[in-house]
Amino acid sequence: MTGLAAEPTAMPVARVAVDVPLPHLDRLFDYLVPPPMAHDAVPGCRVRVRFAGRRVAGYLVERASASDHDGNLAPLDRVVSPEAVLTPEIAGLARAVADRYGGTLADVLRLAIPPRRAAAEAAETALAAKAARAPVPPGGAGTAAGDQWAEYRAGAAFLGALAEGRAPRAVWSALPGPQWPAQIAGAVAAAARSGRGAVVVVPDARDLNLVHTEIAAAIGAEAVVSLSAELGATERYRRWLAVLHGQVRVVAGTRSAMFAPVAGLGLVVLWDDGDDLHAEPRAPYPHARDVLLLRAHRCGAAVLVGGFAQTAECAQLLATGWARPLAAERRTVRRHAPLISTAEQDTALARDPAARMARMPRLALRTAREALAAGPVLFQVPRTGYLAAVACRRCGARRTCQTCGGPVAQAGRDEPLACRWCGSAAEGGCAEPGCGATGIRALATGARRTAEELSRAFPGVPVRTSAAAHVLAEVPGTPAVVIATPGAEPLTPDGYAAAVLLDGWALLGRASLQASQEALRRWMNAAALVRPGREGGRVVIHLDAAPAAVQALIRWDPALHASRELAERQHLRLPPAVRMAALTGDEEAIRELLAAAALPGGADVLGPVAGPAWHEPDGGAALPVEPVLFLVRVPLPEGTALAIALRSALAERTARKDSRPVRLRLDPAALI
């Protein structure tokens, strides 16, 4: 008990973070606590207050004995609930995240704290009262954790440090295969043994299931909770409250679980940090990697971040010595990895009717045919739909959308041509002057067409497709052709007998400087589902062996590729080697903003170029007719100063009611 309940009048002032979107109002406002509310108005609770004449929601951040505000204080309108949903740790973290990204506390809190569900709150509060009498013992049960890490050079040291309550930080190069969820569970169990909690963040629901199952097996099902957006709002809030109340101290979840209010946090885990699902699409667009590292740094927790592939960001953590590598010896890696070979498009396709029909290298087909005797074979296809890009049959010009310029595609065999970006129908023929022909030819095939072709190449073999809207979590271990887009690969009990990575050039050739790293990540994630080479596991990639990403795949050396990637980013002065702010919107407004902002020394303004350079998740309704993009680049230590300078310049704009659109985003991955 605090002295608050006993002496309510001692702290008559409530300092409130109001939930308004304007950056110049991003600070605490003082209110008087009416005596009847004194007991419920605890730090962290939700309140409603009168603010500029209307009622707004807010969080009571702290109680104080007096106010600095000269002028009358308004009373709190209402304490919505005495539940202290904003813990001091999350309040501090949210402030730091807002500062890092040039956003507002209110925006971050909207990401961090789920909307209230009164019913769930009532039920969970009653439960908490009961649990207080019989606290859940810290995770104990479970198998002898630790052996999952025996194959990693520093594995035992990492687990030992965790179990002793220390805070080791590791960049993890996971061995290919299905062991990684059990390894995460082993680390979580070690942290739990030291009496601490853990937060585990994975990209999607499939990975969450795997990890949750393993953690439950290691520390007991009652000691871990899974949080994801797929839960209903009520169930999500119920589980979140169980975490807040300290009934459960291990959370596994997708992106938004990074803010889960775990008591006594001792470990943060981030799996596959290169997956773009870890980038929050809502303002201020924080990335789970940044948030978790910041969080661990602030509360002295251990860090385990990694995956099969490695990002330039992780390479930088290693280069600066902030984290240590957690990897296996090369011979161990070789023992787990499938045998990987490359196959260029054969010139003599005509000699093999099946290869011609499936338009793929004979080596790929032969490998698949042989492997099908031993189990399922995975085909990774970078695109969904039937034809992902088409060209005019007569003049050869690529068909693009008449409305927005996006790529024209065909979703299914007999479906009409439509734009992949805006969805408008691509009626009529070729738009090239003087052409107008309606005939098309395929430029890039999608998963559905590949499925069609493969079922002809392998008559009698079941063909399953897993893509966008139809993701299969798992397929049986019996022979089958499994076609999947990157990230949608189903699991299979004993691993795939082989994988064929098609259209590698499509992944490598994307107009992003991250293309190489992202291609390698997708290939490794698929190849990791294949049996080890000594058990016959084979991977064929449809590319020549020259590109660095292909070399890294063949040698299963993600760390070398990531450190080269980092060196290149350093050379080009791109994140994570520098901090970059992207401003999109009205050109004049941005020029004025940049002139007014107190940019830190060494700031480097680039632009304008035509923007927006990435797709806005909200459809870009507020964008002007001709948006432009400016970039501001600063050395890493000036990152927060840059974000704060730009935010105050934005704040002055909104205070002046300048309505011209300007949007700020820090280190946008899509730009790199």
Added chain:
DNA sequence: TCAATCCGTATC
């Protein structure tokens, strides 16, 4: 001299 209106600015 006072009220109605406009504009700028703070919002506790």
Added chain:
DNA sequence: ATACGGATTGAC
């Protein structure tokens, strides 16, 4: 956003 204060305008 709304609300308030100070300045401005217009009529008596």
